[in-house]
Amino acid sequence: MIRFELDFISPYAYVAWHAVQPIAARHGLDIEPVPILFAALLDAHGHRGPAEIEPKRRYVFKDCFRKAAAAGVPLVPPPGHPFNPLLALRVASLDMPAETRRALVTALFDATWATGEGVTDPAVVGRVAAEHGLHDAVARASEPAAKARVRDATAAALDRGTFGVPSLWVGDELFWGVDALGHLDAFLNGEDPVPTGLLERWEHIRPESRRPGSR
Numbered sequence: 275m276i277r278f279e280l281d282f283i284s285p286y287a288y289v290a291w292h293a294v295q296p297i298a299a300r301h302g303l304d305i306e307p308v309p310i311l312f313a314a315l316l317d318a319h320g321h322r323g324p325a326e327i328e329p330k331r332r333y334v335f336k337d338c339f340r341k342a343a344a345a346g347v348p349l350v351p352p353p354g355h356p357f358n359p360l361l362a363l364r365v366a367s368l369d370m371p372a373e374t375r376r377a378l379v380t381a382l383f384d385a386t387w388a389t390g391e392g393v394t395d396p397a398v399v400g401r402v403a404a405e406h407g408l409h410d411a412v413a414r415a416s417e418p419a420a421k422a423r424v425r426d427a428t429a430a431a432l433d434r435g436t437f438g439v440p441s442l443w444v445g446d447e448l449f450w451g452v453d454a455l456g457h458l459d460a461f462l463n464g465e466d467p468v469p470t471g472l473l474e475r476w477e478h479i480r481p482e483s484r485r486p487g488s489r
Contacts, residue, residue: 276305276458277443279431280379281312282366283359285338285349287440288387290452291379293345294442297455301462304372307379309363310428312439319437325356341452342387350390360424362386362393364415365403367423378406 276298280287291307298305316323324334335351342349362382366375381402385391393399396412403411414420431441435448442449442458449458460466 275444276303277308278305279308279310279427279436279439279441279443280383281310281359281439282362282382282386282393283312283356284439285334285351285387286341286452288383289338289341289345289347289349290440290442290455291383292347293452293455294458297459297462300459303462305376306372307366307375308427308431309366309379309424310431310436310439311360311363311424314428315432315437315439318432321437323356345452348388350388352386352390352392352394354392354394357392357394359393361396361399361412361415363424364420365399365408365411367427368408368411368414368420370406370408374406374408378403378408381406 276294278291278294280291282288294305312323315321325331339349366379366382370378382393382399385398385402386393391398393402399415400412403409434443438450440451442454444458444461447461449455449461457466
């Protein structure tokens with residue numbers, strides 16, 4: 275099983291979601307999509323999002339377009355970015371069969387980044403959900419239990435060690451970002467170059483300087 279922690283706000287998560295499918299199929303693995311709130315990760319770790327740093331924002335959109343082209347998927351930005359992804363995250367977290375969740379996550383990602391329609395409009399999210407048999411999804415997403423699912427999944431991700439999206443976990447091994455998919459594939463092939471005990475052997479390395487205000 276590949277645990278895929280995602281937020282629809284991330285174009286990298288969109289590209290990675292599509293690009294990881296053939297890797298998982300090649301290794302006979304299912305993918306478990308786990309919607310989490312990227313903004314909460316940023317707050318917890320004291321980071322700013324890429325779109326909140328103007329030079330990085332400009333670079334990221336070009337970089338994502340290049341990565342989408344390499345992955346063979348379209349990239350059309352949503353009407354606004356950053357945007358509030360909570361409705362889509364809560365809908366994607368509702369109780370449903372695993373196969374339906376994977377298909378719904380694909381459709382919500384595509385509504386955000388393949389068509390440029392975006393997922394902040396309840397009518398759009400409701401239509402996408404209804405196409406997958408979830409006709410009351412928007413109403414259910416406003417219930418306390420639905421809100422708690424995203425909060426709990428985000429808290430669990432933080433406890434696990436997640437700091438960004440997309441984060442792909444195979445057991446306790448983390449692969450972060452679309453650039454890590456090649457490393458994920460090598461790991462699943464038993465060809466990971468990282469030796470056992472590497473971090474333990476490097477434990478003696480400590481920071482020699484810190485920026486003022488850094489954690």
